[in-house]
């Protein structure tokens with residue numbers, strides 16, 4: 001019961017604060033919470049405590065870190081005295097047994113594999129879980145009056161983080177994406193969800209089965225997370241489900257953003273300070289400091305996602321920064337000499353020639369080589385590959401890139417349960 005009360009408490013705090021229509025008020029809020037975070041949390045971290053000089057943390061002197069450094073310094077960074085070795089052992093055991101109640105001294109331990117396939121460990125306390133849940137409930141899930149909302153959540157691991165909310169208002173059902181898709185679909189049919197939350201590749205599978213009438217559900221809301229949702233897939237999902245497709249920007253490091261009712265992705269700057277490392281005029285790598293965390297501080301942590309800023313203000317009126325697009329991960333960008341082609345651009349060009357078809361992967365396998373994997377199903381492979389050829393060559397020509405070899409494969413390589421990357425660069429260098 002205490003846990004539910006905590007959720008209600010945090011939910012009320014978020015509602016009471018409102019949506020920060022004033023940027024100055026938002027920045028004051030950030031500063032106040034950053035100071036409290038430094039004094040109450042960073043002082044307990046062996047890694048960060050030495051940066052306190054004369055009772056004050058000098059933010060400028062705190063190091064910027066990457067995922068690799070974060071994992072390397074796991075023991076010193078976390079404030080719970082948890083050792084990486086011990087946490088990893090526990091997380092791997094629960095991953096194998098598919099029993100996800102792994103805790104050390106009341107702290108949930110979770111394992112994540114990012115799209116890079118590198119393993120990460122995360123620690124979450126009960127209070128942090130309550131905060132996370134309150135934020136999801138207040139920002140993402142649209143409430144319905146007088147009806148319990150059934151939420152189908154497709155995940156690779158059922159961490160306590162996600163499975164904790166059952167109440168009079170919500171019923172969560174976890175779908176293990178390591179199970180065969182047929183099993184998942186029949187479970188989904190039986191559950192009849194109001195909300196379906198999954199990564200885009202899983203949503204696309206469900207949508208395809210909806211079209212062939214193998215799945216008959218009528219959700220009121222679709223939520224996409226964990227992979228980049230390309231415009232063409234979003235349009236296909238919308239045409240299938242005929243309901244809003246919400247986007248959540250969530251990674252191991254936290255719940256970073258959500259799409260408002262006008263479809264703009266806003267970063268949760270009332271919980272996270274976002275510094276920007278600019279790549280181009282409107283594109284940046286986010287460097288995040290999550291001042292809502294306590295068990296495992298995330299400070300000046302550089303993500304390798306590339307975000308594009310939305311230039312015009314969003315009609316919803318919030319001063320939380322708007323993101324035009326998540327352009328994909330750094331290693332999803334194709335590189336030819338000094339020229340970069342962003343994954344989103346390629347996906348849009350393919351969508352133009354291939355209509356609703358989307359089951360493909362384009363992988364840069366060499367300095368001048370692309371492998372195009374196509375799962376053509378009922379479609380004709382010859383015609384599809386010709387269309388792909390046309391779209392890709394046209395795009396390369398526009399960038400004055402010549403001599404690129406395209407190698408076509410009849411099948412999309414996908415590991416069950418892993419994140420699907422439509423466009424990526426393999427490490428041949």
Ligand SMILES: [Zn+2]
Nearest residue numbers: 260264314316
């Ligand atoms: Zn908005």
